[in-house]
Amino acid sequence: MINEFFPVFLNLKNKLCIVIGGGKVAERKVENLLTSQAKVKVISPEVTLKLKKLAEEGKIEWERRVYKKGDLHSAWLVIAATDNPEIQKEIFKEAEEKRIFCNVVDVPELCSFIVPSTIRRGLLTIAISTSGVSPAVARRLRETLEEIIGEEYVLYVELMKDLRKQILNLNLSSEEKEEKLQKLALAPIPRYIKYRDFELLKVLIEKEGLTFPTEIFEKHFPNIFSKENEK
Ligand SMILES: C[C@@]1(CC(=O)O)c2cc3[nH]c(cc4nc(cc5[nH]c(cc(n2)[C@H]1CCC(=O)O)[C@@](C)(CC(=O)O)[C@@H]5CCC(=O)O)C(CC(=O)O)=C4CCC(=O)O)c(CCC(=O)O)c3CC(=O)O
Ligand SMILES: NC(=O)C1=CN([C@@H]2O[C@H](COP(=O)(O)OP(=O)(O)OC[C@H]3O[C@@H](n4cnc5c(N)ncnc54)[C@H](O)[C@@H]3O)[C@@H](O)[C@H]2O)C=CC1
Numbered sequence: 001m002i003n004e005f006f007p008v009f010l011n012l013k014n015k016l017c018i019v020i021g022g023g024k025v026a027e028r029k030v031e032n033l034l035t036s037q038a039k040v041k042v043i044s045p046e047v048t049l050k051l052k053k054l055a056e057e058g059k060i061e062w063e064r065r066v067y068k069k070g071d072l073h074s075a076w077l078v079i080a081a082t083d084n085p086e087i088q089k090e091i092f093k094e095a096e097e098k099r100i101f102c103n104v105v106d107v108p109e110l111c112s113f114i115v116p117s118t119i120r121r122g123l124l125t126i127a128i129s130t131s132g133v134s135p136a137v138a139r140r141l142r143e144t145l146e147e148i149i150g151e152e153y154v155l156y157v158e159l160m161k162d163l164r165k166q167i168l169n170l171n172l173s174s175e176e177k178e179e180k181l182q183k184l185a186l187a188p189i190p191r192y193i194k195y196r197d198f199e200l201l202k203v204l205i206e207k208e209g210l211t212f213p214t215e216i217f218e219k220h221f222p223n224i225f226s227k228e229n230e231k
Contacts, residue, residue: 005114005131012038016074020067020091021081022047025105029079029115030060041075043067044082069094077113078102108132117142122154123161152193155220159193160184162213163205170209180208198224 017033019026022044030051033040040060042051047062055062067087072078072094080091080102092110095102104110116127117138126145128138167180192201202212214225 003131005129007116007127007129009125009127010036010077012036012076014039015076016041017077017079018043018072018075019079019081020044020071020087021083021105022051022062023081023083024048026079026081027051029081029103029105030054032115032118033077033079034059035120038077043071067091072098072100075100080104080110119146119149121149121151121157123157124149124153150190150194152190155193155216156190158216159189159213162216163208163210166210184208196221 012033013036015038017038017040019030019033019040019042022042023046026042026044027048027050030040030042034054041063042055042060043063043065045064045066047055047064051060051062054060067082067090069090072091078091078095078100080088080095082088082091083106085106088104088107088110092102092104092107095112101113102111103113103115108114111132114129114132116129117135118128119126119142126142126149128141128145130138163184164181167177167184170177172180187204189201189204192198192204198217205212217224
């Protein structure tokens with residue numbers, strides 16, 4: 001029976017996450033955790049060059065030794081990434097006892113959480129999981145979606161955040177607000193951004209009685225509007 005995993009986005013900022021093992025897989029998980037600003041501690045007698053460098057730069061803490069029972073004390077999350085099946089089981093056992101979520105990288109059945117394949121576009125995150133059965137499929141799907149969901153989505157989501165705020169501040173009924181939000185979400189705005197069709201986009205936004213937030217565009221494309229003015 002495959003688990004029906006519960007998808008969540010965790011706020012790990014400054015929270016201690018312990019990674020046991022220091023190979024290629026540990027390295028990938030550590031980089032992921034650092035993206036979320038977690039406080040990372042690696043326990044492993046050997047680590048990759050990259051992990052060593054991160055430790056030297058003070059970006060992670062590295063305890064150069066093997067795992068021992070009790071190490072998980074005060075962690076929020078644990079990743080067991082050693083190449084030793086017995087140790088992996090011991091780590092999972094301690095994590096369960098302490099009620100700490102634990103990812104055992106080589107045994108999907110011993111995972112109280114799994115790590116999805118992830119696409120990040122600024123504020124937008126897309127996470128893909130095959131419930132642990134085929135990481136290669138998760139990766140392949142990520143690569144396919146990355147082509148559809150391009151870098152234009154960084155600006156797009158920032159723009160929609162601004163427009164939503166404007167709409168919510170208008171003196172409209174909740175039905176009217178909902179209608180405007182849905183209408184904007186359906187408009188091909190990512191395409192306008194991708195092809196720099198800013199004039200068309202401006203017309204669309206102003207037609208809805210909203211203000212075109214120039215500063216958001218200028219942040220991504222410095223001087224884009226001033227150059228147009230010079231012409
Ligand atoms: C259950 C899970 C636990 C967990 O790690 O959280 C798990 C388990 C295992 N992975 C294995 C193998 C590989 N994993 C990758 C890559 C990734 N693995 C990731 C997640 C997960 N892997 C979780 C399930 C995710 C889901 O639900 O789909 C990704 C998405 C996220 C990340 O790790 O950061 C990241 C892709 C990131 C990206 O590029 O987008 C590659 C390389 C590749 O394909 O590039 C290979 C080799 C090819 C292959 O075997 O497929 C093996 C066999 C080990 C062996 O044979 O020794 C096991 C154990 C088993 O299955 O028994
Ligand atoms: N979940 C995933 O995405 C994937 C999982 N795997 C599996 O993950 C495991 C790790 O893979 P790699 O990083 O390539 O292995 P690796 O052999 O490069 O690294 C293992 C690390 O564990 C450390 N280690 C060994 N015993 C230890 C102990 N008692 N305490 C602390 N650290 C200890 C070693 O020093 C080494 O740094 C393997 O079992 C592999 O099959 C492999 C590919 C992807």
